[in-house]
Amino acid sequence: MKISVIGAGYVGVVLSAGLARLGHDIILVDINEEKVKTLNEGKAPFYEKGLDELISEVKDKVKATTDLKEAVKATELTFICVGTPSRKEGYMHIEQIKEACLEIGLTLLRKPEKHYVVIKSTVLPGTSEECIKIISEVSGKKFPSEFSFAMNPEFLREGNAVYDFFNQDRIVIGSTDKEIVEKLREVYKGIESPILETKFRDAEMIKYANNAFLATKISFINEIGNICKKLGVDTNIVAKGIGMDFRINPHFFKSGIGFGGSCFPKDVSALAYKATEKGYAPRLLNAVLDINRDQPMKLLTIMDNKLNGDIKGKNIAILGLAFKADTDDVRESPSLQIIKELLLEQANLHVYDPSAMESVKKIFPHLNYTSTAQEAIDNSEIVLLLTEWPEFTELNYGDKHVIDGKNVFDTDKAHLRSKNYEGICW
Numbered sequence: 532m533k534i535s536v537i538g539a540g541y542v543g544v545v546l547s548a549g550l551a552r553l554g555h556d557i558i559l560v561d562i563n564e565e566k567v568k569t570l571n572e573g574k575a576p577f578y579e580k581g582l583d584e585l586i587s588e589v590k591d592k593v594k595a596t597t598d599l600k601e602a603v604k605a606t607e608l609t610f611i612c613v614g615t616p617s618r619k620e621g622y623m624h625i626e627q628i629k630e631a632c633l634e635i636g637l638t639l640l641r642k643p644e645k646h647y648v649v650i651k652s653t654v655l656p657g658t659s660e661e662c663i664k665i666i667s668e669v670s671g672k673k674f675p676s677e678f679s680f681a682m683n684p685e686f687l688r689e690g691n692a693v694y695d696f697f698n699q700d701r702i703v704i705g706s707t708d709k710e711i712v713e714k715l716r717e718v719y720k721g722i723e724s725p726i727l728e729t730k731f732r733d734a735e736m737i738k739y740a741n742n743a744f745l746a747t748k749i750s751f752i753n754e755i756g757n758i759c760k761k762l763g764v765d766t767n768i769v770a771k772g773i774g775m776d777f778r779i780n781p782h783f784f785k786s787g788i789g790f791g792g793s794c795f796p797k798d799v800s801a802l803a804y805k806a807t808e809k810g811y812a813p814r815l816l817n818a819v820l821d822i823n824r825d826q827p828m829k830l831l832t833i834m835d836n837k838l839n840g841d842i843k844g845k846n847i848a849i850l851g852l853a854f855k856a857d858t859d860d861v862r863e864s865p866s867l868q869i870i871k872e873l874l875l876e877q878a879n880l881h882v883y884d885p886s887a888m889e890s891v892k893k894i895f896p897h898l899n900y901t902s903t904a905q906e907a908i909d910n911s912e913i914v915l916l917l918t919e920w921p922e923f924t925e926l927n928y929g930d931k932h933v934i935d936g937k938n939v940f941d942t943d944k945a946h947l948r949s950k951n952y953e954g955i956c957w
């Protein structure tokens with residue numbers, strides 16, 4: 532099938548490359564000319580495990596362009612994968628989505644064949660109906676007879692997005708039009724996943740509820756972890772014990788400095804904001820966000836105690852900037868909050884991350900970025916582990932104080948811990 536994908540963020544690029552591997556011909560649209568050039572050279576425009584290889588494998592089947600209208604005209608189905616940025620308090624902007632729908636509508640004015648439009652971006656319940664209205668008004672075409680529309684949320688984890696694309700727990704397709712559901716079944720042929728058919732709003736809400744639940748699981752184990760720490764109990768063992776109950780399960784149950792990234796903080800805030808706007812006080816979601824906001828401070832309190840509150844002028848190694856391993860993404864990374872606090876205390880920071888230093892240099896240009904992790908350790912008296920990069924288990928920490936905020940030395944690697952080691956919740 533000929534498919535256009537709007538937005539070359541990690542979802543759009545992984546989706547394009549994955550669909551190409553399934554045999555489809557893809558036109559990927561982005562306003563960023565640099566990204567388009569890189570993609571047309573057969574390279575990924577950002578770091579994502581396995582993506583470079585996949586893009587170069589399918590380069591004959593993926594063409595990138597800045598021309599949205601031409602892409603829509605030349606294809607049968609369009610995925611919208613543009614960003615939905617949000618303000619701090621949770622209000623979400625869907626201007627890019629509306630803009631894409633407007634452009635699609637304008638193109639459909641002069642396209643006689645029926646076109647299929649699918650939203651991949653994370654949007655609040657009600658957005659699909661708004662999009663249908665825009666496309667319909669602009670193109671003068673009727674849904675579902677003259678164009679069709681579906682909401683098909685993504686659940687790709689950064690760093691595992693390529694694997695996740697081909698191994699989806701389920702594919703959710705929300706639409707009131709059976710025809711587009713059948714089209715999408717055809718699109719995903721080759722992926723062995725159950726397909727759940729829903730209405731628009733159900734599909735939109737499933738994505739939010741999914742992320743809200745996972746975020747809740749993390750804040751829950753962090754709360755238990757904070758209590759465990761006060762009682763001298765190892766949270767990792769407790770998580771293992773409760774995770775053995777099949778109703779709970781052991782996955783996504785690691786305590787640490789809290790969740791970051793481009794999805795969880797934004798999506799939970801957006802859902803809480805929407806609920807409040809509708810007159811419902813989302814007490815649990817607010818608590819999840821509160822716990823998460825405070826979690827990096829727990830690590831600083833442990834450090835404070837170790838240094839007897841005397842942080843000014845102290846040499847501190849920051850190992851890890853990315854919000855999790857296998858990515859160079861630092862959006863909402865707890866390590867940025869920790870760096871900010873330590874700079875306010877006038878500490879000397881020696882900073883290392885195997886892939887995320889360039890983006891942090893733009894935010895904090897004056898930190899001492901070291902070329903190896905070992906150099907950061909050697910120059911410091913205390914080491915903070917803030918991303919779970921496996922290579923951090925292979926360093927020589929000597930007798931330095933090491934505070935682990937990310938389970939770098941989890942239960943399985945406990946034997947590798949240095950003698951002055953302490954975990955945030957264990």
Ligand code: UDX
Nearest residue numbers: 685686687688689783784785789790791792794854855
């Ligand atoms: C998430 C969702 O998992 C994915 O389905 C959705 O489509 C996008 O948002 P992502 O943001 O890439 O994916 O990262 P994820 O692996 O889910 O981790 C999110 C955050 O939670 C990270 O900061 C991670 O370190 C933290 N986390 C995760 C924990 O603190 N403990 C855990 O046990 C798991």
